Amino acid sequence: xxxxxxxxxxxxxxxxxxxxxxxxxxxxxxxxxxxxxxxxxxxxxxxxxxxxxxxxxxxxxxxxxxxxxxxxxxxxxxxxxxxxxxxxxxxxxxxxxxxxxxxxxxxxxxxxxxxxxxxxxxxxxxxxxxxxxxxxxxxxxxxxxxxxxxxxxxxxxxxxxxx
Numbered sequence: 001x002x003x004x005x006x007x008x009x010x011x012x013x014x015x016x017x018x019x020x021x022x023x024x025x026x027x028x029x030x031x032x033x034x035x036x037x038x039x040x041x042x043x044x045x046x047x048x049x050x051x052x053x054x055x056x057x058x059x060x061x062x063x064x065x066x067x068x069x070x071x072x073x074x075x076x077x078x079x080x081x082x083x084x085x086x087x088x089x090x091x092x093x094x095x096x097x098x099x100x101x102x103x104x105x106x107x108x109x110x111x112x113x114x115x116x117x118x119x120x121x122x123x124x125x126x127x128x129x130x131x132x133x134x135x136x137x138x139x140x141x142x143x144x145x146x147x148x149x150x151x152x153x154x155x156x157x158x159x160x161x162x163x
Contacts, residue, residue, distance in 0.1 A: 040114075091126070094118045132152065
């Protein structure tokens, strides 16, 4: 085998090892952040419209939803149930938006930190709440999906009337 043939064999062997190792093309973190922010806008639109299927669309099948003052909802059926119950709240209004989106170097995971505003009609009048949240995103089959979603109020604890 000539030197040129051996070099070609070595190059092909290295390329084969690289492909077999699962190496993927680098993704641009800025474009991945832009994609997540676009998903957030569609997600918020679905929530505002009380579109249950649209609200569930971003969640991974095994996601966890940690709503305030509620048990952890694990998996899409439990998350569907939690959102369906929440959507029954009279006068419900919920908007949110990310402050920060950070994408992992491998672009297989990301997290966002944001704020929300919620209001609804409670038994003692209108309830207004400002809060913050964290959403963890994971890439599944090339798509970004929510792995974990947690939120809590930024205000002081409320005291029930008559306490």
